[in-house]
């Protein structure tokens with residue numbers, strides 16, 4: 001694989017960066033939060049992103065997509081990550097959308113993906129319960145056979161954008177033991193299914209999420225992507241891809257947080273000089289720069305590995321997530337420290353990044369989890 | 381490039397035919413291998429033969445132009461050659477500061493005559509070079525160097541002392557920074573000068589290190605005559621050349637030490653040999669060590685990817701990006717952590733100095749650990765590297 005951007009990719013990155021700069025500054029996120037906006041993002045902006053072709057990047061052309069890969073998608077997500085844009089990329093495109101696309105279930109794709117690509121349909125993935133932690137194969141929803149179909153019962157937590165989703169993909173155990181890949185099924189459940197209760201959750205980083213309660217929600221076997229009992233591997237692979245996407249968001253966020261910090265180091269004066277002259281701070285700034293450069297390489301390589309259907313997809317996803325988790329948290333912790341007192345105020349933006357860094361660290365597995373997985377994949 | 385696959389096949393069969401079998405799998409690279417030079421005594425006839433054949437083919441300096449003894453290969457082809465050498469298991473035919481430091485600098489700043497004179501001898505392993513930069517009073521603040529070179533028409537008379545001169549006792553020539561204009565600002569009175577170590581008035585005294593070896597020396601110059609035709613670039617403009625060479629040195633140090641070490645045995649397999657209750661496969665019984673090993677492997681990989689990113693950009697003709705400024709710091713700090721991890725893996729068996737009761741690899745591990753502490757000092761300390769990043773890349777004021 002070549003760790004370089006093509007001219008087309010550079011153009012995407014630039015367009016996305018300009019868009020975020022003009023249309024999606026962090027002030028927008030703050031305003032949505034302060035207003036207690038019931039949607040939590042801008043449907044108009046989402047529509048615009050769809051019109052720009054970004055939402056459809058990874059989807060087949062027949063469904064209105066661009067049939068490109070993570071190498072392109074990560075560029076857009078990285079730019080959006082700079083402004084902490086709250087639009088539903090992670091839920092609708094990286095998780096549920098990719099799950100549909102990769103399931104090969106043409107009927108389901110034809111039903112949902114055109115709406116996704118046009119920016120009209122929001123999808124969400126409900127796969128974890130309060131005690132699943134990072135285990136992909138331990139869903140909190142149980143499916144019991146009833147007639148030709150199943151009844152789904154359980155509670156999924158922090159379902160991203162679940163509060164506005166038109167449909168949910170619910171991971172449920174149809175057979176086997178928790179922790180096993182086999183026996184997992186992925187059912188598409190429309191938002192108005194009876195027995196479904198969705199309550200919005202409030203997170204420290206303001207990412208939109210919902211608690212999804214299922215009480216005997218009836219589904220049929222044909223609603224299962226990748227068949228009954230056959231969803232485990234698909235789910236894991238999709239989460240690995242989404243993890244790489246999330247890493248791109250983290251990369252964008254850490255870069256912006258670092259730029260804010262550098263700006264502060266060059267303007268804040270103490271002891272009759274700007275604080276950026278102090279070597280104790282200079283060296284720490286250099287270390288943050290190093291972590292960001294390393295993160296860039298990890299994300300770039302992981303996206304390309306995923307596009308090449310590399311057998312090492314899982315290892316690359318873990319590599320990127322371990323690197324970006326520690327880097328983003330370190331950059332933002334240090335940023336707040338270097339801002340001093342104002343770094344602790346809600347008025348300054350840097351706190352938004354520190355919160356988001358922590359939230360992304362604890363999504364799809366933290367660094368220790370991914371080192372553990374790396375070791376297991378390496379046979380030790 | 382012609383056809384990568386054809387080049388690959390051709391290269392592989394050439395390597396298989398020409399590298400003596402006794403050398404295969406011997407490893408090497410970094411600071412282990414054939415240094416060449418007038419004083420060099422080959423360990424075996426095969427080692428000498430391998431150098432001779434590789435040099436004739438241009439493979440000791442694959443990307444240098446053919447007229448100077450190089451291979452004239454593109455970066456792409458050189459990459460294939462390196463891959464094939466790894467695959468076949470051939471050691472590098474030649475290593476040393478000629479290839480990694482003064483050679484690339486001469487290609488950039490030398491006159492045609494200087495290139496013809498020195499580069500060919502480097503590629504054939506005939507002349508071994510050492511670096512005369514540091515002085516007792518000039519380390520990180522290198523531009524404060526005091527070794528004088530007084531103008532005597534067509535030559536200089538050089539007086540002063542260099543220190544930490546790696547392998548000065550085995551080298552044939554030295555590239556030295558000397559002060560030619562004591563009145564100018566400190567960066568502006570320096571000249572980059574090549575001096576034959578056999579010139580009368582030069583003496584070297586080896587310095588014993590914590591690792592028990594004496595790879596570097598104090599180098600004394602007393603009324604040493606050095607010809608002006610051996611000035612590189614321009615008189616008093618040596619600082620420009622000096623910095624360019626430091627760039628080559630830093631990438632060499634990063635590559636040599638940051639690549640994850642020479643051994644093909646994985647860290648986990650080493651750990652199995654030392655951990656009580658470890659099975660031949662499956663999870664290691666020590667969960668902390670397991671995390672540490674994974675972290676080391678992952679950090680090494682991410683660093684490797686970052687070096688690749690820079691190489692790929694260079695191949696596409698882009699200017700070196702900001703990422704290259706981090707290589708020295710990251711590569712050397714990874715190597716230090718790696719050596720420490722190897723000590724942790726071996727436990728009390730890591731404590732051998734020499735003699736009975738310790739395996740060869742364990743004794744080497746002790747020395748490697750000690751040697752690695754120098755990585756963040758040599759070629760510009762990690763602190764100085766961070767100063768450079770803060771100033772040049774981040775634009776933080778003095």
Ligand SMILES: Cc1cc2nc3c(=O)[nH]c(=O)nc-3n(C[C@H](O)[C@H](O)[C@H](O)COP(=O)(O)OP(=O)(O)OC[C@H]3O[C@@H](n4cnc5c(N)ncnc54)[C@H](O)[C@@H]3O)c2cc1C
Nearest residue numbers: 511512513514519520544545546754757758759760761763
């Ligand atoms: C293994 C090895 C091989 C070497 N080989 C050679 C060789 O072949 N030829 C040669 O010329 N030299 C060689 N050197 C010397 C090397 O380049 C110097 O040791 C190095 O530049 C540091 O200089 P110093 O030892 O005088 O330390 P000093 O400059 O005295 O530094 C002491 C400490 O102060 C810190 N410090 C200094 N200035 C600053 C600053 N501005 N900001 C923050 N911290 C600072 C340093 O980082 C260091 O921690 C070698 C060194 C080693 C360890």
